[in-house]
Amino acid sequence: MIPFKLTDKLVAEIEQLIENQEGKKLTSLLEDYHYADIAEIINDLNEDEATYLIKLLDSDKTSDILTELDEDVREAILNNLSAKEIAGELDELDTDDAADIIAELPEEIVQEVISEIGDKEHAKDIVDLLRYDENSAGGLMAKELVKVNENWTVTRCVREMRSQAENVTRVHSIYVVDNDDKLKGRLSLKDLLTVSTETHIKEIYIPKVDSVNVTENPEEVAKIMSKYDLEAIPVIDEIGRLVGRITIDDIVDVIREEAEKDYQLAAGISQDVEADDSIWDLTRARLPWLILGLFGGLGAAAIMGGFEEMISKHAVLFFFTPLIAAMAGNVGVQSSAIIVQGLANDDFKGSISNRLIKEMLLALLNGVILAAVLLIFTWFWKGHFYTALAISISLVVVIVVAGIIGTFVPLFLHKRGIDPAIATGPFITTSNDIFGILIYFLIAKFVLGI
Amino acid sequence: MIPFKLTDKLVAEIEQLIENQEGKKLTSLLEDYHYADIAEIINDLNEDEATYLIKLLDSDKTSDILTELDEDVREAILNNLSAKEIAGELDELDTDDAADIIAELPEEIVQEVISEIGDKEHAKDIVDLLRYDENSAGGLMAKELVKVNENWTVTRCVREMRSQAENVTRVHSIYVVDNDDKLKGRLSLKDLLTVSTETHIKEIYIPKVDSVNVTENPEEVAKIMSKYDLEAIPVIDEIGRLVGRITIDDIVDVIREEAEKDYQLAAGISQDVEADDSIWDLTRARLPWLILGLFGGLGAAAIMGGFEEMISKHAVLFFFTPLIAAMAGNVGVQSSAIIVQGLANDDFKGSISNRLIKEMLLALLNGVILAAVLLIFTWFWKGHFYTALAISISLVVVIVVAGIIGTFVPLFLHKRGIDPAIATGPFITTSNDIFGILIYFLIAKFVLGI
Known part of the structure; x- marks a missing residue:
C-alpha cells in the first residue's frame, strides 16, 4: 500500500474546490480517502472550510472523521453545527466515541443533542457512559458487545446474537450473563455450532473469562490486556454485572498517551502539548x-x-x-x-x-x-x-x-x-x-x- | 478479576515443592495460572528450578511461557534442554514466536533443532521467517493466516478455510490471492455465506485491502495500524505476494519498546536495560x-x-x-x-x-x-x-x-x-x-x- 502523505498541493486543491463550492468534485475526490486521512486534511483547513466539508460529506464518514480530528478543530466545527446535525453524527458512532464527543460539548446544548439522537437505545447507552470518570475503565469502554443469557437455548442464542452483532463492528467474544446480567463466562462459537439446538447455554459456556472493574485505572487495563494478549476485555460493575467492553484499539491510544506524558514530564513539559500548539x-x-x-x-x-x-x-x-x-x-x-x-x-x-x-x-x-x-x-x-x-x-x-x-x-x-x-x-x-x-x-x- | 500479584510467599511455596520434587502438586497448583503469570514466577527462580518446571509442565503451556520469559532466563533454560525438547516447544508456537526463539539459540544447534520439528510445513515457515531482518515487517509477521484463491468456488473456499483456520489463533481477515500468490483483496464472511456455492471468489471479494511491504519499518507499521484502527495487516513481498500477517498484539509491543527506548535515550541510557539488570x-x-x-x-x-x-x-x-x-x-x-x-x-x-x-x-x-x-x-x-x-x-x-x-x-x-x-x-x-x-x-x- 502507498501510505497517505498530506501534501500542501492536496490541501491547496481542496481549498480551491471549497472556494468554488464544487461539492460533487470534492465528494468524488475524497471518496477514496480513509476517514483518518481526511481528518488530517481537515486539521489543516480553516474553520469555515472544515465546516463546509463536514456538512458536505456523508454522515457515516464524517462521524468517523470527527473522532480523529484535533480537539480544537473538532470543537470549532461542532460550534457551527446544530444540535440535530451533531446528533446525526453521534447516531453513526459507537457509544464510547459518541460519549467522548458529548463530553466536549458546551453543557447548555448537551441535553438537546441527546434528545435529538434517533436511536433511543443508543442514546440511553451514551448517557450511561457519561456517568463514568474519563480516567477509568468505564470512561474507556463501549456498550457495544454481544452477550447471551445462560438460560437461553442455542436456537434463541443464535437468533439474539445475530441482531446484536449488527451493532458491533468486531465481535471478538460472546459473553454469557445470568438473569441478573452478571458476567458468568464466554462462549466458543465452535461449541455453539456443534451442539444440539435445544442445549442450554449454561451447559456449554466457558466459565473462565478475564474482566476488569468499571473503576479500574486505564493504565492497569492496558497492562492486563497487553500482558495476557487480549484483544477485548469485558467490564463489570461493583456487583459483577456486565456493563461494557474495552477493545485493543482504545488501549493502543492509552499506551501512546501514557508514554508521551512520561516523556514530556522527563523533559520538563508539564502539560499535554504538541509542536503545533500556540x-x-x-x-x-x-x-x-x-x-x-x-x-x-x-x-x-x-x-x-x-x-x-x-x-x-x-x-x-x-x-x-x-x-x-x-x-x-x-x-x-x-x-x-x-x-x-x-x-x-x-x-x-x-x-x-x-x-x-x-x-x-x-x-x-x-x-x-x-x-x-x-x-x-x-x-x-x-x-x-x-x-x-x-x-x-x-x-x-x-x-x-x-x-x-x-x-x-x-x-x-x-x-x-x-x-x-x-x-x-x-x-x-x-x-x-x-x-x-x-x-x-x-x-x-x-x-x-x- | 483479581489481578495476579507475584508474592514472595508464592515463590517460596513453589521453590519448596520443587525441592521436594512434588511434581503432581506443582502441576495442579499451576494449572489455573495464566502462562504469562507462570513466566513471572519462573523469572524469579534459579536456573535449575526453572528448568525443572519447564520440563514438568505440558508443552502447550511451556511454549507460551517461554515466549514471555526474560531473555536471560529463557536462554539459561534452553541451554538445559535437548534439541528435541526445544523443537517440541517450537511445534506448539506460532511461527513468529518460534522464529524469535530460534534467533536467540547458539548457531551450532539451530539446524538440529529445526530438523527435529515434527510438522515440516511449520518448520519451513519458521525457516522462511529467519531470513528477515528483525527490525522489519518481515521480522514481526507470522505465517499463520487464512488465504483463498480468487479462482476457487465458494465451496472449495469454505473447505480450505476450515483447515487453514485450525492453525490460526485469531482469523481477523480472509485474504484473497491470485494464482501467483499475489494479494488481491479480502473476503467478507457475510458475503461468502450469502452467495451461491458455485460462485467464484473473484466475483465477490473486496479489492481494497491495506497491506505493508515486508521491508517496512516496524514503527511505520505501528503507525499505519493504529491510525487506521487495524487489528491485523497482511504483509507482501517486493512483487506483491502475500507472505505473512502482523497482528495488533505485536504492534502493542513495538509501541511500548519504542516509547521505552526514546525515554531511556532522553534520560541518557543508551541500551535497552531494566532496573533488574546487572x-x-x-x-x-x-x-x-x-x-x-x-x-x-x-x-x-x-x-x-x-x-x-x-x-x-x-x-x-x-x-x-x-x-x-x-x-x-x-x-x-x-x-x-x-x-x-x-x-x-x-x-x-x-x-x-x-x-x-x-x-x-x-x-x-x-x-x-x-x-x-x-x-x-x-x-x-x-x-x-x-x-x-x-x-x-x-x-x-x-x-x-x-x-x-x-x-x-x-x-x-x-x-x-x-x-x-x-x-x-x-x-x-x-x-x-x-x-x-x-x-x-x-x-x-x-x-x-x-
Whole structure:
C-alpha cells in the first residue's frame, strides 16, 4: 500500500474546490480517502472550510472523521453545527466515541443533542457512559458487545446474537450473563455450532473469562490486556454485572498517551502539548519547570557565595562547578528514569533498601571510573594534585548522592500515590544541582584544608 | 478479576515443592495460572528450578511461557534442554514466536533443532521467517493466516478455510490471492455465506485491502495500524505476494519498546536495560553519556579558565554559571523533546525555518520572563545593577540559543536518517552547557565593559 502523505498541493486543491463550492468534485475526490486521512486534511483547513466539508460529506464518514480530528478543530466545527446535525453524527458512532464527543460539548446544548439522537437505545447507552470518570475503565469502554443469557437455548442464542452483532463492528467474544446480567463466562462459537439446538447455554459456556472493574485505572487495563494478549476485555460493575467492553484499539491510544506524558514530564513539559500548539500553550507547559530551574540556580549561586573566600586561592574550583552540577543532574536523571520505567512496568523485585544499595554500588562504580579520568586530566592540566584530588573525590560522592536521590524520590512519590514521572527531568536535575554543588564545596574545603 | 500479584510467599511455596520434587502438586497448583503469570514466577527462580518446571509442565503451556520469559532466563533454560525438547516447544508456537526463539539459540544447534520439528510445513515457515531482518515487517509477521484463491468456488473456499483456520489463533481477515500468490483483496464472511456455492471468489471479494511491504519499518507499521484502527495487516513481498500477517498484539509491543527506548535515550541510557539488570549492564548503558558529560564539563571549565581575569572584580558572575548552564540545558531538552515527539507522530506542518522562528519566539518569551525575575532578585540581593543586568541579558540570549540548538539538532539528525531521540537528554544538555557558558561570559564581558 502507498501510505497517505498530506501534501500542501492536496490541501491547496481542496481549498480551491471549497472556494468554488464544487461539492460533487470534492465528494468524488475524497471518496477514496480513509476517514483518518481526511481528518488530517481537515486539521489543516480553516474553520469555515472544515465546516463546509463536514456538512458536505456523508454522515457515516464524517462521524468517523470527527473522532480523529484535533480537539480544537473538532470543537470549532461542532460550534457551527446544530444540535440535530451533531446528533446525526453521534447516531453513526459507537457509544464510547459518541460519549467522548458529548463530553466536549458546551453543557447548555448537551441535553438537546441527546434528545435529538434517533436511536433511543443508543442514546440511553451514551448517557450511561457519561456517568463514568474519563480516567477509568468505564470512561474507556463501549456498550457495544454481544452477550447471551445462560438460560437461553442455542436456537434463541443464535437468533439474539445475530441482531446484536449488527451493532458491533468486531465481535471478538460472546459473553454469557445470568438473569441478573452478571458476567458468568464466554462462549466458543465452535461449541455453539456443534451442539444440539435445544442445549442450554449454561451447559456449554466457558466459565473462565478475564474482566476488569468499571473503576479500574486505564493504565492497569492496558497492562492486563497487553500482558495476557487480549484483544477485548469485558467490564463489570461493583456487583459483577456486565456493563461494557474495552477493545485493543482504545488501549493502543492509552499506551501512546501514557508514554508521551512520561516523556514530556522527563523533559520538563508539564502539560499535554504538541509542536503545533500556540506559543502561549507551549509557554504555560514549559515555564513552570524553567522557573523551578531558575530558583535552583539562585540557590546554587547562594551556596557558592558562601564559599567566596576560597575564590582567591582556589579559583579553579569554581571552574568545575558546571561539571559537578551536570554530572549530578545526569546521574540523577538516569537513576530516576530506570525507576520510573520499572514502576510503570511492574517489574520490580526486592525491597527499596536493596534497590538503593544497588544504585549506590552502580553510582560508585561509575563515579570511580569518571573520577579517575577527571583526576588525570585535571592534574596534568592544572598541575596541582591536591586540587585535582579534591575535585575527583567530590565527584564520586556527588554521583553517589545523586544516584540515591534519583532512586529514592520516584520510589517515595510512588508509595505516596503520586505519579513518579513528575520527579524525573528538571525536578531531579535542579535538586541534584544544589546538593551536588554544596557537597562539592564542603569536600573541597575539607580536602584542601581551607 | 483479581489481578495476579507475584508474592514472595508464592515463590517460596513453589521453590519448596520443587525441592521436594512434588511434581503432581506443582502441576495442579499451576494449572489455573495464566502462562504469562507462570513466566513471572519462573523469572524469579534459579536456573535449575526453572528448568525443572519447564520440563514438568505440558508443552502447550511451556511454549507460551517461554515466549514471555526474560531473555536471560529463557536462554539459561534452553541451554538445559535437548534439541528435541526445544523443537517440541517450537511445534506448539506460532511461527513468529518460534522464529524469535530460534534467533536467540547458539548457531551450532539451530539446524538440529529445526530438523527435529515434527510438522515440516511449520518448520519451513519458521525457516522462511529467519531470513528477515528483525527490525522489519518481515521480522514481526507470522505465517499463520487464512488465504483463498480468487479462482476457487465458494465451496472449495469454505473447505480450505476450515483447515487453514485450525492453525490460526485469531482469523481477523480472509485474504484473497491470485494464482501467483499475489494479494488481491479480502473476503467478507457475510458475503461468502450469502452467495451461491458455485460462485467464484473473484466475483465477490473486496479489492481494497491495506497491506505493508515486508521491508517496512516496524514503527511505520505501528503507525499505519493504529491510525487506521487495524487489528491485523497482511504483509507482501517486493512483487506483491502475500507472505505473512502482523497482528495488533505485536504492534502493542513495538509501541511500548519504542516509547521505552526514546525515554531511556532522553534520560541518557543508551541500551535497552531494566532496573533488574546487572550492575555491569547498567554501567555499560549509562557510562558513555556520563563520559560525554564529563568532557562537556571539562570544556566548560576550560572556557571559564579563559575568563579568569574577571574573577577578582566580578566573582559573582562565576556563582551564576550553574544557573546559566541549567537553564540552557532545560530549555534545550524541552525544545528537542517536542521536536522528537512531533517527528515520531508525523504531526508536523510547515518548514524547518518556520519551526526555528517559532521556537525562537517561544524561547524569547520564556527568556524575557525569566530574565526579569532574575534581574529583580539579583539586583536586590547583590545590590549591583549592572552585574544583574549582564546576567539577565545573557540569560535571554542563552535561552534563545539553547532553544534553537534543541530544535535544530533533532531536525537535522532526522533529515540525515539518524534517530533524533539520540539528540535529547545528555547530548543537548552537554552542548548547551558549553555554548551557554561561553555566551554568558562573552556577554557579561561586553556589558560590564571589562
